[in-house]
Amino acid sequence: METMQTENLIAVDIFCAHNNIEISFISSLQQKGLIEITTIEETGFLDKDQLRQVEKFICFYYDLDINLEGIETITHLLQRIITLQDEIVMLRNKLQLYDAYE
């Protein structure tokens, strides 16, 4: 069971060492509710499904100089953008239907 639980998890300290970032940054992301950390026997782990998102946050913070509050705001706005883009696709498909009947 424990093996199954950890096979999709990466230890936070290993991830931070590999990416040359501070562990406190990952903790800050967790505190802001932007990521989830799984704790097993007092060791923090990141789920592999979150890695892409975490990499984006690292880029925003370390490369683009965006602070944590900015990252929080951007995440919220990006989600809205994606929702709106999906809605546009749906509406375009709907419009195609009515165009055909004119």
Place this chain on the structure above:
Amino acid sequence: MNFVDYYKILGIEKTATPKDIKSAYRKLARKYHPDLNPNDKDAKRNFQQINEANEVLSDPEKRKKFDQYGQDWKHAEEFDKEKQYQRQSSDSQRARYSGTQTEGDFSDFFASMFGGSAGAGSSRQVKFRGEDFNAELHLDLIDAYKTHKQTLTVNGKNIRITIPAGIENGQTIKIPGHGGPGINGGPNGDLYITFSITNNPNIKRLGDNLYANVDLDLYTAVLGGEFTIDTLSGKVKLKVSPETQNGSKIKLKGKGFPVYKNEGQFGDLYITYNLKIPTKLSDKQKALFTELAAS
């Protein structure tokens, strides 16, 4: 091959200090970064341009060469010698983003001045994730009706994918690890495929439901009857009630489009009757209609 003015791209003067260059680059990177502009091809192109400009202007040697030969580089024999020069790019300026440029992403101008991709001989072997690729795949409505495999070529590589039945127009799927190669042993990027589905001229799709217009002759509409139509799932016999009006709609449950990733589940097919008035009537037919009208 056009000259590329890197100073203009970053919006700085030729006298800009390294600090100015870094500041200008970061400001524009925050504006055009692909992760901040989802599905925006213009932003991606702009981002590639500012990255190239930053790559050159933040490297003292490259900047010097660009400043010296920029406009007239075509006439400078020194370029041939420079191409053999081992570059050492400044890694503190390199972004960690998924859109890290690989060979092929730099302009022809950059390639001819500095040769190939950037970052060769980097002193700090930082690993970067490869670039994400985006591709568009065109399907007919009939193709999207059944789960099937398809081979596509992305950047010279053949990839065989399974397309589930019911895929939507505009839907994007991710193929992990089939994007650009990672840098210095970093993971590959992902491949995003967006489906463009052409509607059938006779049957329209909206979500899981299908819509079709069917011609109905006057006599069947008035007296009732049966006839067969072709649908995507095969032939269907329709029972027409007497006195069916033009524009009437019927719903055929379960004869619509397959529900994406829900095997065995289908939407509905909506038929709209389009009454056809008979033409080229014989004299007898006209007489009968006249009698009917008077009755």
